[in-house]
Amino acid sequence: MAELSYRDAVSRGIAQEMRRDPNLVFLGEDVAAAGGVFKTTVGLLDEFGPIRVRDTPISEQAILGAAAGAAMTGVPVIAEIMFSDFLAVCFDLVANEIAKLRYMTDGQVSLPIVIRTANGAGSRFGAQHSQSVENWCMMIPGLKVVAPSTPEDVIGLMAASVRDPDPVVFFEHKSLMATKATIPDGEIVDELGKARTLRAGTDITIVALALMVPRAMAAADRLAEQGISAEVIDLRTLVPLDTRTILHSVERTGRLATVEENPRLCGWGAEIASLVAHEAFWNLDAPIVRITTPHIPLPAANNLEDATIPSVDKIVDTIVSEWA
Amino acid sequence: MSELDLAGRVELLERMWLIRAFEEKVSELFARGQVVGLIHLGIGSEGSAVGVCSALRSDDYVFGNHRSHAHAIAKGADVDRLMAEIAGKASGYCKGKGGSMHIAAPEVGFVTATGVVGGNVALALGAALTSVTTQDNRVSVAFFGDGAGQSGSLHESLNLAALWKLPVVFVCENNGYAEFSPLSAHTVVERLTDYASVYSIPTVTVDGGDVMEVRRAAVSAVARARAGEGPMFIEVLTHRLRGHYEGDPAAYRELSEREEWTVRDPVARFRAELEGAGVAADTIAATEAAARSRIASAAESAVAAPGPDPEEATTDVYAV
Ligand SMILES: Cc1ncc(C[n+]2csc(CCOP(=O)(O)OP(=O)(O)O)c2C)c(N)n1
Numbered sequence: 142m143a144e145l146s147y148r149d150a151v152s153r154g155i156a157q158e159m160r161r162d163p164n165l166v167f168l169g170e171d172v173a174a175a176g177g178v179f180k181t182t183v184g185l186l187d188e189f190g191p192i193r194v195r196d197t198p199i200s201e202q203a204i205l206g207a208a209a210g211a212a213m214t215g216v217p218v219i220a221e222i223m224f225s226d227f228l229a230v231c232f233d234l235v236a237n238e239i240a241k242l243r244y245m246t247d248g249q250v251s252l253p254i255v256i257r258t259a260n261g262a263g264s265r266f267g268a269q270h271s272q273s274v275e276n277w278c279m280m281i282p283g284l285k286v287v288a289p290s291t292p293e294d295v296i297g298l299m300a301a302s303v304r305d306p307d308p309v310v311f312f313e314h315k316s317l318m319a320t321k322a323t324i325p326d327g328e329i330v331d332e333l334g335k336a337r338t339l340r341a342g343t344d345i346t347i348v349a350l351a352l353m354v355p356r357a358m359a360a361a362d363r364l365a366e367q368g369i370s371a372e373v374i375d376l377r378t379l380v381p382l383d384t385r386t387i388l389h390s391v392e393r394t395g396r397l398a399t400v401e402e403n404p405r406l407c408g409w410g411a412e413i414a415s416l417v418a419h420e421a422f423w424n425l426d427a428p429i430v431r432i433t434t435p436h437i438p439l440p441a442a443n444n445l446e447d448a449t450i451p452s453v454d455k456i457v458d459t460i461v462s463e464w465a
Numbered sequence: 466m467s468e469l470d471l472a473g474r475v476e477l478l479e480r481m482w483l484i485r486a487f488e489e490k491v492s493e494l495f496a497r498g499q500v501v502g503l504i505h506l507g508i509g510s511e512g513s514a515v516g517v518c519s520a521l522r523s524d525d526y527v528f529g530n531h532r533s534h535a536h537a538i539a540k541g542a543d544v545d546r547l548m549a550e551i552a553g554k555a556s557g558y559c560k561g562k563g564g565s566m567h568i569a570a571p572e573v574g575f576v577t578a579t580g581v582v583g584g585n586v587a588l589a590l591g592a593a594l595t596s597v598t599t600q601d602n603r604v605s606v607a608f609f610g611d612g613a614g615q616s617g618s619l620h621e622s623l624n625l626a627a628l629w630k631l632p633v634v635f636v637c638e639n640n641g642y643a644e645f646s647p648l649s650a651h652t653v654v655e656r657l658t659d660y661a662s663v664y665s666i667p668t669v670t671v672d673g674g675d676v677m678e679v680r681r682a683a684v685s686a687v688a689r690a691r692a693g694e695g696p697m698f699i700e701v702l703t704h705r706l707r708g709h710y711e712g713d714p715a716a717y718r719e720l721s722e723r724e725e726w727t728v729r730d731p732v733a734r735f736r737a738e739l740e741g742a743g744v745a746a747d748t749i750a751a752t753e754a755a756a757r758s759r760i761a762s763a764a765e766s767a768v769a770a771p772g773p774d775p776e777e778a779t780t781d782v783y784a785v
Contacts, residue, residue: 199643435778444775
């Protein structure tokens with residue numbers, strides 16, 4: 142057992158998989174010698190050497206193109222796109238090549254790639270370095286989408302992502318980097334497509350992801366003080382989506398709230414709302430509530446950023462005000 | 466336009482001091498937590514910003530990158546509104562919605578800046594397209610770093626600018642580093658000007674420690690562009706005297722390198738040059754003093770200013 146930060150869990154997770162598969166390669170900007178701009182990859186160059194851990198120029202298209210080509214020909218790759226916002230710079234590779242090649246070739250090629258990227262707000266970095274873009278990836282057939290909220294999940298889901306034969310976009314949240322937890326020793330391997338119920342409750346199901354998970358948990362404490370018993374589910378992966386855990390919970394609680402950091406339109410919560418509205422319609426006691434960032438690019442100023450990203454207060458207030 | 470009289474050169478020194486004082490103040494406010502976010506300072510590259518922008522008309526266009534406070538001030542941005550923007554205040558150019566990497570002062574031709582490396586270069590092409598479409602004879606400048614040299618956007622833009630003979634000046638501020646790694650970790654190409662040469666764009670490499678040398682190169686590039694002869698690529702050899710961003714201790718950089726560049730500091734160097742040319746010591750001292758007091762007052766009002774109204778967060782997403 143050791144106490145580990147979310148940040149250090151990233152390098153431990155990558156190292157675990159690189160020890161296991163001597164072919165696995167890791168690429169990205171300033172990931173090797175400098176250990177990553179968020180210091181998530183410190184020590185990997187020393188342990189695995191410059192053939193397997195490579196710094197790249199600021200050439201996102203080449204990074205993901207190389208990852209795709211290597212993966213198709215037998216070398217699995219973990220590729221870092223420093224900020225998830227920059228997925229847009231290389232979106233052809235993400236959306237047209239990596240996501241579709243298995244399908245277009247009728248399964249003749251496999252793309253074991255993990256695209257790791259720093260996602261999310263909270264650092265006052267403004268509109269081009271703060272977005273939550275997991276929905277950009279969720280909507281593309283062929284991509285799997287993972288967003289851990291705890292250090293242990295970083296390691297376990299990293300392992301599951303690397304061992305998965307399909308391309309996975311792995312979102313690490315910038316504002317969770319410093320969070321710490323006690324982690325068991327030895328190998329940690331988790332499973333994609335399994336949500337986790339973090340808190341049992343009887344009155345409402347709150348579904349959250351990444352940074353919104355600790356906020357949903359804090360909101361559940363506050364709701365309990367007001368006599369509302371909330372069940373909190375950490376989705377952990379958006380694709381594959383653990384629909385059973387969500388539906389089973391809503392069947393018991395009769396209410397659903399999603400807490401999403403993304404802008405409102407086409408957020409993953411809309412997909413879950415549609416699922417629940419269809420599959421659990423007769424279990425619902427109240428309209429589904431979506432708590433999201435407004436449909437805006439993100440502002441830089443402290444007070445504006447704080448006012449737009451769902452806070453514990455906003456989660457509690459929205460749920461209470463909708464409580465009929 | 467090329468040869469400046471002594472008074473004109475003193476004005477350049479004033480502008481350089483304004484930038485230096487501004488950036489040092491931002492650094493100070495950051496250390497005190499009065500400025501937050503991802504702050505990239507241009508201390509050490511004032512010669513590039515001022516040398517290039519002094520060759521421009523106020524209606525010419527400049528497109529900045531993530532490290533562009535200096536470019537905006539050199540183009541004539543109001544330091545009060547710029548400081549307030551970086552501090553996230555309602556009185557800022559963008560009411561705090563932009564922040565340090567997304568500044569804009571379009572009324573003086575500093576159209577916009579971008580936090581996405583390489584992203585601004587193509588925008589400058591578009592402004593040049595406006596100039597040739599409306600025949601208003603304006604020139605467009607893109608400032609970017611050596612790290613952006615390896616981006617696809619730059620190469621597509623160079624080719625198109627040459628193909629369409631657009632009035633663009635590409636200014637590559639080569640400070641030898643992209644984030645924490647030296648240029649040699651990014652490319653085997655030894656002269657970044659080669660990137661432009663293959664697209665038949667004329668190039669020049671200048672010493673960013675010498676503002677007048679930068680200016681001369683810019684004057685001829687701008688004249689060429691304005692005359693309809695197409696783009697030019699200026700490589701400015703420069704340095705950042707701070708880390709990549711505020712908070713970066715820059716441990717990857719050799720101290721000797723830093724010392725060498727402190728000696729080649731464009732502000733100190735130009736100051737000494739003007740002294741040698743006979744400008745009175747008092748006049749020179751006054752340029753720094755005036756800049757520092759101007760910036761002190763900008764900082765004071767920025768810090769005291771209220772944050773934007775939270776309602777602002779949802780405005781201007783769409784025009785209508
Ligand atoms: C497309 C993209 N990739 C990566 C980054 C992260 N990043 C910000 S600045 C920077 C280095 C840029 O180096 P250079 O262009 O030389 O400019 P300098 O910072 O040296 O002024 C990097 C990699 C980014 N902002 N955009």
